[in-house]
Amino acid sequence: MIAPLASITSVLSPLKNVIHDVLYAIQSHTGLSWAWSIIVLTVLVRIALVPLTIKQMRSMQAMQRLAPEMKALQEKYKSDRTELNKRMMEFYKENNVNPLGSCLPLVLQLPVFFALYLVLRDFASNPPGGDLSFMFGTIPDITAKTSTQGIAGLVLIVLYVVSQLGSTLLMPTTGDPRQRYLFMAMPFIFVLFVINFPVGLMLYWITSNLWTVGQQAVIRRTMPPVTPAGAAAASGGARRSSRTPPKPAEDEPPPPAPAAQPTREAKSAQPPKSPSPKPPPSSKPRRSGSRQSAAPRRRRKG
Secondary structure (H helix, E strand, C coil): CHHHHHHHHHHCHHHHHHHHHHHHHHHHHHCCCHHHHHHHHHHHHHHHCHHHHHHHHHHHHHHHHCHHHHHHHHHHCCCCHHHHHHHHHHHHHHCCCCCCHHHHHHHHHHHHHHHHHHHHHHHHHCCCCCCCCECCCCECCCCCEHHHCHHHHHHHHHHHHHHHHHHHHHCCCCCCHHHHHHHHHHHHHHHHHHCCCEHHHHHHHHHHHHHHHHHHHHHHHHCCCCCCHHHHHHHHHHCCCCCCCCCCCCCCCCCCCCCCCCCHHHHHHCCCCCCCCCCCCCCCCCHHHHHHHHHHHHHHHC
16 A cells, blocks of 8 residues: 555655646745635636536537437447447547547646645645635644534535536536436445545645536526537428428318319310390480480471
């Protein structure tokens, strides 16, 4: 047990020195306590990992998009694990997908996590100048174990579990529900180990989880949701163009068919229409004519 720890310490010694110097620079230039200096250090580390986080999100979205095709390959070669692994590697290469890309930010944070642990271990043996307390003095020393801090330590453990669950729920998955359930169970399993971590290390983990929650909330607003390949093809096939008339609803009767227009042959075969009869002239005599006929009669009498 001591030999592996010594080898890890020697490997992480350069990174430990970097974390030590950055932490000292933050505390000396800002005048913050060591606990808040660790929180600022966590934010700086997460800012540096933003490009890898964006790559992680794109990789996970690609895995979500290709989930139906991967499931089809698993069903096809489920009896031959060797052939399945070969086909899956070819599938990843053809689609330019890295299945380990989603784990890259977490993997890069682990060395920082262990290096900070080594720094806090040195603080416990050689306390630096400055304030090592947190939460208004309820935690007098951030190098002490979380399990020894009473109610304040319990609050930190609850914050760790809640923040870890929040980051897990907001993190997109590859579509496998078992993987999601495993990630949701991990905070409760890790409680058995993190209660023995120094308080400063718990602050790093909680701050990193809260950063992940806010980051995922921003990404969900800026990045569109992913549609699996099979669902996209189905929706694309059902999508009609602007020239395609809409289908009538089942409960509505179809519209009446338009009347057929007669052709030229039908028009020529129809008999000509007979002219409509004119109304007979009126039998009432005109007054002007009666006056003209009466005038010559009067002249004859004279």
